[in-house]
Amino acid sequence: xxxxxxxxxxxxxxxxxxxxxxxxxxxxxxxxxxxxxxxxxxxxxxxxxxxxxxxxxxxxxxxxxxxxxxxxxxxxxxxxxxxxxxxxxxxxxxxxxxxxxxxxxxxxxxxxxxxxxxxxxxxxxxxxxxxxxxxxxxxxxxxxxxxxxxxx
Amino acid sequence: xxxxxxxxxxxxxxxxxxxxxxxxxxxxxxxxxxxxxxxxxxxxxxxxxxxxxxxxxxxxxxxxxxxxxxxxxxxxxxxxxxxxxxxxxxxxxxxxxxxxxxxxxxxxxxxxxxxxxxxxxxxxxxxxxxxxxxxxxxxxxxxxxxxxxxxxxxxxxxxxxxxxxxxxxxxxxxxxxxxxxxx
Numbered sequence: 001x002x003x004x005x006x007x008x009x010x011x012x013x014x015x016x017x018x019x020x021x022x023x024x025x026x027x028x029x030x031x032x033x034x035x036x037x038x039x040x041x042x043x044x045x046x047x048x049x050x051x052x053x054x055x056x057x058x059x060x061x062x063x064x065x066x067x068x069x070x071x072x073x074x075x076x077x078x079x080x081x082x083x084x085x086x087x088x089x090x091x092x093x094x095x096x097x098x099x100x101x102x103x104x105x106x107x108x109x110x111x112x113x114x115x116x117x118x119x120x121x122x123x124x125x126x127x128x129x130x131x132x133x134x135x136x137x138x139x140x141x142x143x144x145x146x147x148x149x150x151x152x
Numbered sequence: 153x154x155x156x157x158x159x160x161x162x163x164x165x166x167x168x169x170x171x172x173x174x175x176x177x178x179x180x181x182x183x184x185x186x187x188x189x190x191x192x193x194x195x196x197x198x199x200x201x202x203x204x205x206x207x208x209x210x211x212x213x214x215x216x217x218x219x220x221x222x223x224x225x226x227x228x229x230x231x232x233x234x235x236x237x238x239x240x241x242x243x244x245x246x247x248x249x250x251x252x253x254x255x256x257x258x259x260x261x262x263x264x265x266x267x268x269x270x271x272x273x274x275x276x277x278x279x280x281x282x283x284x285x286x287x288x289x290x291x292x293x294x295x296x297x298x299x300x301x302x303x304x305x306x307x308x309x310x311x312x313x314x315x316x317x318x319x320x321x322x323x324x325x326x327x328x329x330x331x332x333x334x335x
Contacts, residue, residue, distance in 0.1 A: 018246055040245075040249045040250055041238075041239035042219065042220070047238075053233065053235055053237070053238065054233055054238055055237070055238050056238055056239050059241060059250050059252075061241070064242060107233065107234070110233040111232075111233050113233075114232045114233050115232065115233075122231075124221075125225075125231035125234060126231050126232070126233045126234050127234075128220050128221045128222065129220040129234055
């Protein structure tokens with residue numbers, strides 16, 4: 001049995017200690033916004049925040065979560081910057097197929113919370129682990145700059 | 153007469169080759185035989201891939217630039233919001249695909265060993281201004297107990313391990329330290 005705090009709420013789940021956090025979120029808690037892409041921390045689709053840091057939930061065993069705060073795409077809009085990111089993503093039609101975008105939004109939100117005026121290079125460094133097969137990178141970059149220049 | 157000349161020519165040729173290979177091989181050989189086994193371990197990709205002199209880590213035995221173009225970052229643990237720990241947990245994942253160990257990260261640039269000869273690496277290793285102010289005893293402790301160092305012998309997946317076993321490495325470091333850290 002593990003009790004983890006997700007989006008501010010404590011959940012107790014009866015799972016094996018090596019079950020990845022992603023599958024606890026998706027299967028046990030029915031929070032399906034975080035996506036399974038590669039299962040090897042290579043694509044970033046499963047990105048959640050652990051104590052504010054973007055983390056690949058597909059390779060984080062539930063036993064490693066402890067009392068750290070987990071925040072997912074379902075709740076990120078309740079944060080000021082997370083809300084700005086989601087609204088701007090909609091405004092600029094950033095997603096194409098959308099599969100990677102919850103991970104992109106989690107990474108972009110963490111970046112903007114840490115750095116209110118990121119350069120192109122800062123964006124590359126922060127989001128290089130979030131892969132988009134549709135190639136929406138120019139729109140992602142444009143949206144991050146738009147938020148930084150107009151709203152932060 | 154001709155046979156004898158040919159033999160002499162062959163001998164000279166062989167000796168020249170031997171001499172050349174000794175010269176070429178010199179940089180990889182430590183002057184102290186006590187440091188040689190340490191050098192063979194420290195220059196292995198499991199150690200060297202994160203003891204780089206670049207602003208990024210490497211991976212694989214071919215020592216290619218790390219996937220996703222991740223960067224060293226100011227604290228040697230990645231970009232501010234793309235930390236090494238975003239993917240590298242405290243343990244290897246179950247199938248070994250993603251390696252992990254506590255405090256996963258790069259060694260500081262002052263501990264970058266790429267391109268150093270064995271004797272240069274030995275000097276850098278002992279230099280307290282570069283090695284995190286570690287004495288020889290501290291180095292022994294680091295190289296025999298640190299979780300991230302020990303990971304090199306349990307790297308998961310099909311990753312190769314350093315040429316000495318971990319106990320043999322500790323013995324070699326102990327012998328080198330006991331002798332005063334000769335280079």
